[in-house]
Amino acid sequence: MEDTTALKTLLFQLADDELIIGHRDAEWTGHGPILEADIAFSSMAQDELGHAQVYYGLLHDLGETEPDRLAFLRAAADFRCAHLVELPNGDWAFSSVRQFLYDAAETVRLAALAGSSFAPLAQAARKFAGEEKYHLLHGRTWMQQLGQAGGESRVRLQAALDQAYPYALGLFEPTDAEAALAARGLKPPEAELQGHWEALTRPVLAEAGLTPPKAAPVYGGRRGQHTPHLAALLADMQLVFRSDPEASW
Amino acid sequence: MFDAGQVLDALQAVKDPEIPALSIVELGLVARLEVDGDAVRVALTPTFAGCPAVAVMRAEAERQLRALGAAEVVVEITFDPPWDSDRISDEGRRKLKAFGLAPPWRHNGAADLLQLLVADCPYCGSGDTRLESAFGPTLCRAIYYCDTCRQSFEQFKPV
Numbered sequence: 001m002e003d004t005t006a007l008k009t010l011l012f013q014l015a016d017d018e019l020i021i022g023h024r025d026a027e028w029t030g031h032g033p034i035l036e037a038d039i040a041f042s043s044m045a046q047d048e049l050g051h052a053q054v055y056y057g058l059l060h061d062l063g064e065t066e067p068d069r070l071a072f073l074r075a076a077a078d079f080r081c082a083h084l085v086e087l088p089n090g091d092w093a094f095s096s097v098r099q100f101l102y103d104a105a106e107t108v109r110l111a112a113l114a115g116s117s118f119a120p121l122a123q124a125a126r127k128f129a130g131e132e133k134y135h136l137l138h139g140r141t142w143m144q145q146l147g148q149a150g151g152e153s154r155v156r157l158q159a160a161l162d163q164a165y166p167y168a169l170g171l172f173e174p175t176d177a178e179a180a181l182a183a184r185g186l187k188p189p190e191a192e193l194q195g196h197w198e199a200l201t202r203p204v205l206a207e208a209g210l211t212p213p214k215a216a217p218v219y220g221g222r223r224g225q226h227t228p229h230l231a232a233l234l235a236d237m238q239l240v241f242r243s244d245p246e247a248s249w
Numbered sequence: 250m251f252d253a254g255q256v257l258d259a260l261q262a263v264k265d266p267e268i269p270a271l272s273i274v275e276l277g278l279v280a281r282l283e284v285d286g287d288a289v290r291v292a293l294t295p296t297f298a299g300c301p302a303v304a305v306m307r308a309e310a311e312r313q314l315r316a317l318g319a320a321e322v323v324v325e326i327t328f329d330p331p332w333d334s335d336r337i338s339d340e341g342r343r344k345l346k347a348f349g350l351a352p353p354w355r356h357n358g359a360a361d362l363l364q365l366l367v368a369d370c371p372y373c374g375s376g377d378t379r380l381e382s383a384f385g386p387t388l389c390r391a392i393y394y395c396d397t398c399r400q401s402f403e404q405f406k407p408v
Binding site: 036039040042043044046047048049050051053054119120123124126127128130131134137138 | 297298299300301327328329331332333381382383384385386388392406408
């Protein structure tokens with residue numbers, strides 16, 4: 001196979017985004033405001049961790065180490081997730097907004113990857129897209145409920161959107177692999193994906209009575225530059241595995 | 250020497266650990282099956298990528314095929330084709346309902362979300378039901394409430 005650098009760059013971004021947001025979603029387990037909300041975030045977490053495992057599996061097939069070692073033994077600077085997913089859960093409004101913006105991006109990304117020239121990735125993307133529609137339904141429902149409730153609900157939701165939006169734009173940070181990925185038909189350019197994402201999210205935000213802020217994107221995650229939140233998250237998430245990396249579970 | 254029928258019979262013994270009435274054959278997990286002399290190769294397509302039961306079912310499938318006497322057994326996981334809920338057989342749907350799980354509607358390739366809002370109660374058969382949550386205790390289940398017999402029930406999600 002030809003040089004796999006660009007493909008691996010893409011796969012690390014996909015895997016790391018899913019692993020980290022899966023961890024954040026799982027932090028709601030036992031803490032959701034109502035039982036159904038608790039179940040929803042737990043279930044979405046399970047989906048995302050499953051997706052991460054598949055992406056790490058593809059990396060392993062391309063010569064990287066085993067999925068567990070990729071997830072639990074790398075340091076923050078080695079991760080290629082966008083800052084959006086590593087931010088703490090905050091209040092219910094922030095988690096709902098962050099999840100909706102992320103799932104909308106994933107929906108757009110999976111639709112594009114379904115046509116990838118790398119067949120295993122295209123097959124995985126087609127599978128995940130079927131699961132992802134339930135995440136988008138959930139996100140859209142909460143945006144509507146919280147937005148249309150007005151009062152404190154709307155105020156918190158708008159504040160959450162103002163905070164999350166620049167980080168959401170960071171999901172589309174272009175990397176050095178951009179040109180190679182497009183040229184080889186592995187993935188369309190990020191600017192194109194961002195355009196689809198804006199078309200998908202704008203009506204939902206408007207329906208909720210929200211205005212996206214005019215903001216510059218927050219970049220760095222795709223180059224291994226992260227907020228302090230990621231190292232703190234990894235210290236938690238990797239603790240058990242690192243205590244005995246050779247143990248079989 | 251085995252034929253495909255014998256292999257499928259062996260796989261019929263492999264049940265979904267979360268829905269023990271149902272076999273992986275009835276669930277539509279068997280994507281491909283190849284017999285080459287004493288060697289058997291099976292490809293399973295998971296219902297959901299994050300389903301924790303996949304590893305268990307794969308190990309059990311290997312065990313059943315070795316018990317059949319196959320010298321070489323390979324059970325692999327594939328997304329080609331991706332699983333969708335239309336792959337559940339008619340017998341599978343009957344068993345789901347008997348287990349108390351509303352089967353998913355046949356979507357014929359157009360699995361849109363409006364179908365999620367419709368489920369008949371597996372206990373009393375009423376259509377006067379409502380979706381409580383698109384998520385349930387496992388990845389494959391949604392939670393409903395029946396206004397006729399006043400019970401909660403779960404539906405196998407259309408995917």
